[in-house]
Amino acid sequence: MNNINILRVYDTSLVYIKRLVNLISGLGMLVLVFTFAWLVYGRYILNDTPTWVEQLSLLLVITIGFLTSAVGIHERTHLSVDIFTQFLPVSGQIFIGLLADIIMGTFGFLMASSAIDLAQFSAAKRIPLLDISAAFRYYPVIISGALIFIFSLDRVVRTLNQLIRPTTINQENT
Amino acid sequence: MGLAILLGVFALVMVMGVPVAFALAIAAISAFMFEGLPLMVGFQRIVSGMSTFALLAVPFFIFAGELMLHGGIAARLIRFAAASVGWMRGGLAQVNIFSSMLFGGISGSAVADISALGSLLIPVMKEKGYDDDFAVNVTVTSSIAGIVIPPSHNMILYVVAAGGGISISSLFMAGIVPGILMCLLLACVARWIAIKKKFPTEPFVGLKILALSFLASVPGLITAIIVVGGTLSGIFTVTESGAIGAVYAMLISFFVYRTMDFKGFVLAVTGSIRTTGMVMILIGSASAFGYMLAFYQVPAVMSTFITSISDNPIMILIMLNILLLCLGMIMDMAALILICTPIFLPIAAGFGMDPVHFGIMMMMNLGLGLCTPPVGACLFVGCVVGKVTIQKAVKTIWPFYIAMLAALILVTFIPSISMTLPNLLIEK
Numbered sequence: 001m002n003n004i005n006i007l008r009v010y011d012t013s014l015v016y017i018k019r020l021v022n023l024i025s026g027l028g029m030l031v032l033v034f035t036f037a038w039l040v041y042g043r044y045i046l047n048d049t050p051t052w053v054e055q056l057s058l059l060l061v062i063t064i065g066f067l068t069s070a071v072g073i074h075e076r077t078h079l080s081v082d083i084f085t086q087f088l089p090v091s092g093q094i095f096i097g098l099l100a101d102i103i104m105g106t107f108g109f110l111m112a113s114s115a116i117d118l119a120q121f122s123a124a125k126r127i128p129l130l131d132i133s134a135a136f137r138y139y140p141v142i143i144s145g146a147l148i149f150i151f152s153l154d155r156v157v158r159t160l161n162q163l164i165r166p167t168t169i170n171q172e173n174t
Numbered sequence: 175m176g177l178a179i180l181l182g183v184f185a186l187v188m189v190m191g192v193p194v195a196f197a198l199a200i201a202a203i204s205a206f207m208f209e210g211l212p213l214m215v216g217f218q219r220i221v222s223g224m225s226t227f228a229l230l231a232v233p234f235f236i237f238a239g240e241l242m243l244h245g246g247i248a249a250r251l252i253r254f255a256a257a258s259v260g261w262m263r264g265g266l267a268q269v270n271i272f273s274s275m276l277f278g279g280i281s282g283s284a285v286a287d288i289s290a291l292g293s294l295l296i297p298v299m300k301e302k303g304y305d306d307d308f309a310v311n312v313t314v315t316s317s318i319a320g321i322v323i324p325p326s327h328n329m330i331l332y333v334v335a336a337g338g339g340i341s342i343s344s345l346f347m348a349g350i351v352p353g354i355l356m357c358l359l360l361a362c363v364a365r366w367i368a369i370k371k372k373f374p375t376e377p378f379v380g381l382k383i384l385a386l387s388f389l390a391s392v393p394g395l396i397t398a399i400i401v402v403g404g405t406l407s408g409i410f411t412v413t414e415s416g417a418i419g420a421v422y423a424m425l426i427s428f429f430v431y432r433t434m435d436f437k438g439f440v441l442a443v444t445g446s447i448r449t450t451g452m453v454m455i456l457i458g459s460a461s462a463f464g465y466m467l468a469f470y471q472v473p474a475v476m477s478t479f480i481t482s483i484s485d486n487p488i489m490i491l492i493m494l495n496i497l498l499l500c501l502g503m504i505m506d507m508a509a510l511i512l513i514c515t516p517i518f519l520p521i522a523a524g525f526g527m528d529p530v531h532f533g534i535m536m537m538m539n540l541g542l543g544l545c546t547p548p549v550g551a552c553l554f555v556g557c558v559v560g561k562v563t564i565q566k567a568v569k570t571i572w573p574f575y576i577a578m579l580a581a582l583i584l585v586t587f588i589p590s591i592s593m594t595l596p597n598l599l600i601e602k
Contacts, residue, residue: 025447026440029237033424036234036417040410058225061233061454065224068451069195077448078193079506083548085191100190107200114217121214141221 007161014074014154017147021071025064032060052129059127062137066144073104074151094159101155108148115141177470180205184463194506195452199459205466216462223461223512224454227413228334232453234416235327237446238397238423239290242277244438244445245427247394248290251276254391257384260376264368266299267308268361271316275357276395278320284544284552285449287317292559300560304373307570310560314552314567315574316360318541321507322534323353325401325419330412331457331508332533335464335515343406344530344596352534352592356581363577393426406599453508460512473517480521487525491586494518495539502543506551510540527589534592538582545571545578 039053072078085096115138122134184201188194199220206216242248255272262268270291278287292313299309321328324346333340367373379387397419404415427434434442467473480493498518501510515536522532544552547564553571557564585591 022444022447025451026443029233029443029447029450032230032233033237033417033420036230036414037421040414040418054227054230057230058227061230061450062221062225064233064447064450065454065458066451068447069455072448072451072455073193075448078195078452079551079554080191080193081188081504081548082191084189096190100187100192103187103190103192103200104196107196107203110203110213111217114213117214118218118221137221137225141217 010154014151017150018071018074021067021147025068028060028064032057032064055127055129059130059136063140066140067147070108070144070147070151073148074154094163098156098159101152101159105149105152105156108145108150108152110145112142112145112149115139115145176205176208176466177472179208180463180466180470188504194509195456195459198456198463198509202459202462202466205469209469219462219465220455220458224458226334228330228338229454229457231330231413231416232327232457233446233450234413234420235325235401236449236453237442238401238416238420239287240442240446240449241420241423241427241434242394242397243290244434244442245423246431246433247397247423247426248273248277249294249433250387250391250394250431252291252294254384254387256376257379257387261378262365263375264304264364264373265376266295266302266304267312267364267368267373270295270299270309270312271319271357271361271364274313274316274319275323275354276391278317278323278353284317284320284541285555287320288313288552288555288559291317292556296560302374305371305570306560306562307567308367308371308373310556310562310567311571311574312360312364313560314545314556315571315578316357317552317556318538318544318578319353319357321537321541321544322349322356324349325398325405325412325416326537327453328507328511328537328540329533331511332515332536335512336519336529336533337516340529340533341596341600342412343408344600345533346402346405347596347599348530348534348592349537350595352538352581352585355584355591356538356578359577359581360574363573367573393430394423397423397426456506456508457512460509463509464513464516467513468516473520476517477521477524481524485525487527488587490521490525491527491535494522495535495582495586498536498539499542502540503546503550504548505543507540507544510543511536528593530596531589531592535582535586538578538585542575542578542582545575 035053035056039050043049085093088096119135119138119142122138125134126132127134127136180201183204184197187200188197192200203213203216206213252269252273255269255276259265259268259272273291273295274287277291278284296309296313300306320326326349329345329349330342333342333345400422401415401419404410404418405412410418480490483493484490498514501514519529519532523529544550547553547568553564553567557567
């Protein structure tokens with residue numbers, strides 16, 4: 001398998017990861033909305049408030065927030081300030097971009113490793129009303145950190161590849 | 175030294191193009207490392223910042239806004255606005271502002287407002303001979319009504335940042351008159367420019383069409399009544415009313431208007447999770463950043479510093495407004511609300527300013543920041559939707575800035591503009 005094929009497989013994997021994350025988060029959003037509507041229905045119509053809804057919702061918000069924010073790195077949907085780097089020459093812009101991606105990747109790595117510690121630390125505790133391990137709160141953070149690392153690494157590899165072999169990338173794009 | 179690292183790292187990585195949400199987190203984690211605090215605690219602050227019960231309303235409001243955008247509610251509101259104010263000079267600009275008042279009052283999000291109304295109105299305005307930068311500027315500045323007129327998820331952030339002691343119902347009520355005032359001033363500016371540049375007038379469509387367009391928009395307008403009315407009456411919490419509002423918007427789009435198809439629904443869900451992700455990580459990161467600011471006693475130092483310059487409430491209010499305006503230009507609104515509220519609210523409360531009044535002042539002030547470069551989410555989205563460069567839009571946006579500033583000054587120094595409604599309607 002040559003380098004171009006490896007890059008294609010890698011690209012496809014990232015697209016599938018992104019779709020899977022969007023699917024999980026989208027379903028999470030729907031569950032979030034309908035369980036809260038169920039809470040209101042239970043309270044006023046059934047006279048039996050489902051108390052587990054609040055804890056489940058907090059878990060879902062953490063999941064949606066962390067997973068989609070990692071995808072946002074890949075899709076470049078996060079709000080950032082590019083106005084200052086625009087004043088730099090192209091080589092300067094590439095260098096600063098590369099540095100920013102390395103910083104993001106390092107942050108993702110630290111986030112994942114710290115979240116693993118947090119999950120281990122809280123594994124024995126239970127989330128009240130849901131009766132599941134409190135480590136579940138940190139699983140989305142671990143995945144998000146890993147995804148941020150992967151997506152940032154992807155950007156670093158692409159930039160370096162473009163710098164080293166610009167023609168290969170051009171061929172690949174066509 | 176630790177504080178210098180916190181602020182320095184934040185400024186450096188933000189200027190390098192790292193997303194603002196992550197710049198805040200990276201700066202906070204750097205400060206944690208410098209102080210020798212466990213990294214685990216830093217990341218736990220980010221998680222706990224996001225998992226606050228009151229913040230659950232945020233994704234619901236965002237989802238409701240997306241459903242309105244893709245489900246035909248926004249289009250019907252525009253039709254009603256066109257029938258109501260389209261006959262005025264620069265009619266489509268007035269329609270844009272009036273639609274923002276209606277739509278922003280339902281979705282509670284300025285960016286959703288621009289996406290929904292801008293994508294429908296800006297092309298029509300350009301086609302009818304309006305300047306493209308004028309069309310973008312009207313859309314961008316009037317979208318701030320979405321932040322000030324209830325419901326508004328930014329108001330929920332303010333209540334959370336203030337420590338939860340403020341009534342969200344009071345804040346919702348307090349935003350109505352300032353929001354309308356701001357829109358009226360923007361409408362005056364739009365009319366003045368329209369007369370000067372001889373922009374067209376639309377013919378009056380007649381009372382029958384006006385009544386029909388109103389009736390068609392009523393199911394959409396009921397969303398606002400559910401959310402605000404449910405919260406004010408105490409029947410629902412703000413989070414529950416947000417969820418009920420989203421379910422209602424879904425039902426209206428699918429079964430009453432029948433304009434929502436599966437593709438539109440997927441777009442609404444995807445748009446809402448994307449925005450939720452952006453906002454929630456910003457909230458978590460700002461919480462960790464705010465924790466380190468408190469660790470370095472910045473709120474207390476700032477309070478002493480500002481009160482040492484002057485003990486005159488008017489001077490302090492002017493200083494706070496200038497500080498917020500400057501910060502609003504370089505940082506995102508959600509982050510600023512979470513970081514600045516614990517610092518500035520005690521100063522304002524110290525000379526007797528009502529926290530609700532301060533909250534509305536802060537919303538309007540930071541809303542102005544959303545329309546200014548270099549970090550102005552609304553300006554960016556508006557320019558993308560209107561296909562206009564930021565440089566071109568900013569050159570002609572000044573009259574609208576002045577109108578928004580005038581509204582801010584009036585609301586800051588005349589408390590009754592914001593406080594009359596909550597004092598009348600909310601029992602203390």
